[in-house]
Amino acid sequence: MAAEQMAERPQDGAAPPARPLDAIDQDILKILQADGRASIRSVAERVHVSRANAYARINRLVEDGVIRGFSARVDHERAGHGTSAYVTLKIVQNTWRTVREQLRQLPGASHIALVGGDFDVLLLVHTPDNKALRELVLTRLQAIPEVLSTRTLLVFEEEDLEPET
Numbered sequence: 001m002a003a004e005q006m007a008e009r010p011q012d013g014a015a016p017p018a019r020p021l022d023a024i025d026q027d028i029l030k031i032l033q034a035d036g037r038a039s040i041r042s043v044a045e046r047v048h049v050s051r052a053n054a055y056a057r058i059n060r061l062v063e064d065g066v067i068r069g070f071s072a073r074v075d076h077e078r079a080g081h082g083t084s085a086y087v088t089l090k091i092v093q094n095t096w097r098t099v100r101e102q103l104r105q106l107p108g109a110s111h112i113a114l115v116g117g118d119f120d121v122l123l124l125v126h127t128p129d130n131k132a133l134r135e136l137v138l139t140r141l142q143a144i145p146e147v148l149s150t151r152t153l154l155v156f157e158e159e160d161l162e163p164e165t
Helices: 003-008 023-034 040-047 051-063 096-104 130-141
Strands: 083-091 109-114 121-127 147-155
Touching (some): 023 051, 083 096, 083 130, 096 109, 096 121
Antiparallel strands (some): 083 147, 109 121
């Protein structure tokens, strides 16, 4: 096999590196972040390319893993999850993958990050109320054997930063 072909092959299941994004790709991303339901025609008109070109670019962005999916931005309070909190976790060294899989299963878990600093994991959760948050932290999180400690930071107000179109 040629060296060029081997260089393109993913190692350890990792995706190949994404192709560089030009100004049009960046504009398409901004439009879709602001409105994931935008039509191909609308996107094409706004970035001044043909519909076929816009379609091909969006498909490439999806295939390259730049666009991971399309979703709705939810107002958690109006959706019945009026309590939000960031929970920091200290975990046993080298157990990130195991802990991550267990955190993904938690009801209301919205964002999980492995971080450096005074704690190891930052978890954003949305629950119906403080009682449900208490149950999640004291019963579910602290029952995970690899979790050494938690600290809960109650969110008083939050705002999603949406890209300008």
